[in-house]
Amino acid sequence: MVYPGTVQEVQATVRWANKHLIPIYPISMGRNVGYGGTAPRVPGSVVVDLGRRMNRILDIDPENASCLLEPGVSYFALYEEIQRRGIPLWIDTPDVGGGSVLGNAIDRGVGYTPYGDHFANHCGMEIVLPSGELLRTGMGALPGKDGADNPTWQSFQPAYGPYTDGIFSQSNFGIVVRMGMWLMPEVGHQSYLITFPRDDDFSDIVEIIRPLAQQRVLGNIPQLRHVIQELATTARPRSDFYSGTGPMPREVIREHAAGLPVGDVAWVFYGTQYGDPGSISKQLDMIKAAFSRIPGSRFFLPSDLPESHYLHSRVSVCSGVPILRELDWLNWVPNAAHLFFNPIVPTRGWDARIVHDIIVRLHAKYGFDLLPTLCVAGREMHYIVNIVYDRSSVGEKRRAAALMREMIAEAAAEGFGEYRTHILFADMVAGTYNWGDNALMRFNETIKDALDPNGILAPGRNGIWPRRFRGKGWEIRGREVEEALDGKGIGPAS
Ligand SMILES: Cc1cc2nc3c(=O)[nH]c(=O)nc-3n(C[C@H](O)[C@H](O)[C@H](O)COP(=O)(O)OP(=O)(O)OC[C@H]3O[C@@H](n4cnc5c(N)ncnc54)[C@H](O)[C@@H]3O)c2cc1C
Numbered sequence: 001m002v003y004p005g006t007v008q009e010v011q012a013t014v015r016w017a018n019k020h021l022i023p024i025y026p027i028s029m030g031r032n033v034g035y036g037g038t039a040p041r042v043p044g045s046v047v048v049d050l051g052r053r054m055n056r057i058l059d060i061d062p063e064n065a066s067c068l069l070e071p072g073v074s075y076f077a078l079y080e081e082i083q084r085r086g087i088p089l090w091i092d093t094p095d096v097g098g099g100s101v102l103g104n105a106i107d108r109g110v111g112y113t114p115y116g117d118h119f120a121n122h123c124g125m126e127i128v129l130p131s132g133e134l135l136r137t138g139m140g141a142l143p144g145k146d147g148a149d150n151p152t153w154q155s156f157q158p159a160y161g162p163y164t165d166g167i168f169s170q171s172n173f174g175i176v177v178r179m180g181m182w183l184m185p186e187v188g189h190q191s192y193l194i195t196f197p198r199d200d201d202f203s204d205i206v207e208i209i210r211p212l213a214q215q216r217v218l219g220n221i222p223q224l225r226h227v228i229q230e231l232a233t234t235a236r237p238r239s240d241f242y243s244g245t246g247p248m249p250r251e252v253i254r255e256h257a258a259g260l261p262v263g264d265v266a267w268v269f270y271g272t273q274y275g276d277p278g279s280i281s282k283q284l285d286m287i288k289a290a291f292s293r294i295p296g297s298r299f300f301l302p303s304d305l306p307e308s309h310y311l312h313s314r315v316s317v318c319s320g321v322p323i324l325r326e327l328d329w330l331n332w333v334p335n336a337a338h339l340f341f342n343p344i345v346p347t348r349g350w351d352a353r354i355v356h357d358i359i360v361r362l363h364a365k366y367g368f369d370l371l372p373t374l375c376v377a378g379r380e381m382h383y384i385v386n387i388v389y390d391r392s393s394v395g396e397k398r399r400a401a402a403l404m405r406e407m408i409a410e411a412a413a414e415g416f417g418e419y420r421t422h423i424l425f426a427d428m429v430a431g432t433y434n435w436g437d438n439a440l441m442r443f444n445e446t447i448k449d450a451l452d453p454n455g456i457l458a459p460g461r462n463g464i465w466p467r468r469f470r471g472k473g474w475e476i477r478g479r480e481v482e483e484a485l486d487g488k489g490i491g492p493a494s
Pocket of ligand 1: 027029031032033034037038050094099100101103108109110111174176177327
C-alpha cells in the first residue's frame with residue numbers, strides 16, 4: 001500500500017510504477033463492498049490508497065450548490081461539514097454512507113434523492129494519467145484568471161470538444177485526484193411505503209411505476225423489495241426464522257412476515273416525494289390512486305410504523321443523511337460476505353418477469369435466499385440482488401460464484417447486462433458487451449494501450465487488460481473463480 005498525501009506524490013508513484021513495471025491499483029476509500037473492496041485484480045499490485053491522506057474538502061460553494069473534493073472525503077465527512085457550516089444543502093448518499101463520495105461516483109454508484117445518479121451529478125475532474133501527466137476535464141481545462149481555478153469548473157459539465165469524463169469512470173485510464181459534485185438545495189420531503197399482497201403483483205407494480213417515473217411524479221429512484229427483506233432488515237439472523245438448508249420456503253417467510261409491522265405481504269415499495277406540503281400531498285394522491293389498481297395494496301407513512309422499522313432509515317437516506325443501517329442484512333448468515341448481481345432491465349412488466357424468473361430459478365438451484373432490491377426508474381431498473389454467504393465456507397463461496405456466473409450468462413442470453421460487478425466477474429460481464437465482434441472492448445483496449453503503454457494502472461479493472469497482460473491467461477471467463485477457491489490462485493501460473 002502507498003498513502004500519497006498530494007497530487008505530486010500520486011504522480012511520483014505512477015512514474016515509479018512505470019520505471020519498474022509494477023502494477024498499481026488506486027482506491028479512494030476502498031469501501032466497495034460486494035464489488036471487490038480494496039482488492040486489486042492482479043496479485044502483487046501496489047494499492048494506492050488515496051483516501052488515507054488526501055481527504056480534504058477543497059471547496060463548498062453555497063451559491064453554485066457544489067463542492068470540490070479529494071478522494072478521501074466520505075459521505076459522513078461531507079455531510080458533517082455542511083451541517084457545521086449551516087449551509088442549506090443536501091448531499092446524496094448510497095445506502096451505506098461510509099464510502100468515498102468520489103470513489104462511489106467513479107464506480108457509477110447510486111443514491112436515493114433526486115441527485116441519486118452520482119456520476120451524472122459530478123462536475124469536473126482532475127486526473128493523474130498513467131504517464132504521470134495531470135489533466136483537468138470540463139471547464140477546468142480553461143485556466144482561470146491569474147492562475148485561479150476556472151470559475152465555471154463546477155458549473156458546466158461538458159465544456160468544449162469530446163466529453164472525456166465518462167472514460168475515467170469504471171475504467172483504468174487515470175487516477176482521479178479531485179472531483180466536483182453538485183449538491184441539492186434542501187427541500188421538504190415525505191417518505192412512504194406501499195405493500196402489495198401477492199408475489200404475482202410484481203409485473204403490475206413495474207407497469208404502474210413506469211409512467212409515474214417518466215412523468216417525474218415519483219420524486220426519487222424508489223426501491224421495490226421482497227418481503228424477505230423486511231425480515232433481513234430487522235438485523236436478526238436467518239436462523240431465528242428458519243433452521244433448514246436451501247432457500248427459506250415461502251410459507252416460512254409468510255409466517256414470520258405476519259408478525260412484522262407491514263404484515264404478510266409479498267412486495268414493499270419505498271418512495272419519497274419532495275416539495276412543499278401542498279405539492280407533496282397532490283403527488284401522493286396521484287401515487288395512491290395509481291397503485292390502488294392493485295387489489296390489497298396498502299399505504300404507510302413513517303408515523304404509522306414503529307421507530308425501529310426500516311422506513312425510518314429510508315427517511316434519512318432519501319433526504320441526504322448518511323447512515324449504516326443497511327449493513328443489518330449482513331447479519332443474515334454467520335461470517336457474512338456478499339456479492340451483488342445488478343442487471344439493467346427495462347421498466348416493463350414482461351421484461352422484468354423474464355429476469356426475475358431467471359434469478360428466482362437459479363437462487364433455488366444454488367440454495368440461496370433471494371434478497372432483491374430493485375431501484376426502479378422510468379425507463380430501466382437496476383435489479384440488485386444481494387447474495388449473502390458465509391465467507392468461512394469454501395462450499396458456499398463456490399456456490400455463490402457459480403450462481404453469479406450462471407446469472408450473468410442467462411441474463412445476457414436474454415439481452416440483459418450488469419451495470420457494475422465484482423472484480424472477479426469483470427471479464428465475464430465485459431465479455432457480454434460484445435456487439436460487433438467485441439467492438440467496444442477493442443475501442444477500450446486502443447485507449448488503454450495509448451494512455452498506459454506499460455500497462456501499470458489497474459490491469460484487468462472492468463475487464464480492460466493492457467497489451468502486456470492481454471491474452472496471457474489473466475482473464476477469468478469460466479470456472480477459474482471457483483478453482484481459485486481451491487487455493488490455485490488467479491493468474492497465468494494457476
Ligand atoms: C449493505 C450495502 C449497501 C450498499 N448500498 C449501495 C448503494 O446504495 N449504492 C451504491 O452505489 N453502492 C452501495 N454499496 C456498495 C459500496 O459500499 C458503495 O458503492 C461504496 O460507496 C463504494 O466504496 P467507496 O466509495 O469507498 O469507493 P472505492 O472503493 O474507493 O472505489 C471504488 C472503485 O473505483 C475505483 N476508484 C476509486 N477511486 C478512484 C480514483 N480516485 N481514481 C481511479 N479509480 C478509482 C477503484 O477501482 C475502486 O475499487 C453498498 C454496499 C453494502 C455492503
